[in-house]
Amino acid sequence: MIHPDARQWIDQVLAGSPVARRIGLRFTTVEPDRVVATLPFDPDNVTVDDIVHGGVIATLIDIAGAAASASGIGDSVAGGATATMSIAYLAPAHACDLAAEAVVVQRGRTQTVADIAVRDPRGRAIATGIVTSRIFLREA
Template identity: 50%
Template sequence: MHEIAQHWIEGTLLGSPVAKALGFRLLTAEPESVTIALPYSEDATTVPGVLHGGVIATLIDTVAAAASASGFSDADADATGGATTDLTVHYLLPGTGDLTATADVVSRTRTSTLSDIKVTDDDGRLIATGVASSRVFRRR
């Protein structure tokens, strides 16, 4: 993976206070696909034993942004940041343990990406899915 992509994923996204507080950990990263782990914590629950939906949405949002950044190369040295412009989450099962989220970029332009996200638990059950549009900001 290009060093610019690596900087955005590891330094900016996973280095953010919220990612650190939730314990996000990069498992795999290659151009157009990223997987991030979320360890279970009682501090991240709504009711005992069930992860808060907002925590799962944050995982989906972060892995989608990382997938967007994963395709960066020398041509993206002018990138100054990014933002999620649209996020859809479908909760399928309660998150009651460690989770893993994988985002795959399905469409990329110079200023935006569209990613498909799947969140699974340690037993391979599909906990949630998501679709995210990400915008890339550039120097003018």
């Protein structure tokens, strides 16, 4: 079970952000150090023909990585921010919903690293990413 502060951060700050609401991002799984975020297909989010824009996929990766990081916080944390993000685009996402599974692979006191896999409904790998998040601690 995750800390109530973590759940609030994920629901209000991440899923509740204007960009997450605009692209329709939702969390279907939230557990300690692992989240799954879904992104419904929207023709307004394409680049060429029916291919989901890489920037939209990057946003999905960024928010999923941040949520995985937040899923392990406690009441000593004041917030966080993406420090670095690396993405490999593996295949075009043609007119389909996407799911991003983000798993924390390293957690420190002030930094986490999450590995994110983006897949289409058939399970085909669309992109993979690594998000490093900086954790801001409350002042004592």
